[in-house]
Amino acid sequence: MLNPGDxxxxxxxxxGDDICPECHGKGRIGxxxxxxxxxSGTITRAIGGA
Structure with a gap:
């Protein structure tokens, strides 16, 4: 399942997984x-120069 930040x-x-820039890895906002x-507190990002 993709989240909007993935x-x-x-x-x-x-x-690779990275800390979510929106909630700073907490998984919750307000x-x-x-x-x-x-x-989840993490998003999936492309890494490297591909």
Missing amino acids: EAPRGTPGT GAPCPKCGG
């Missing part, structure tokens, strides 16, 4: 799940 599905070659990471 650049690719988890496990895609050339990607008592509600973060809309960018879906409450």
Whole structure:
């Protein structure tokens, strides 16, 4: 499942987990799940120069 902040599905070659810039890894904003990471506190980003 992709969250709005994900650049690719988890496990895609050339990607890695990063702390969500919206909630700073907490997974919640104002008592509600973060809309960018879906409450996980991490997003999947492309890494490297691909």
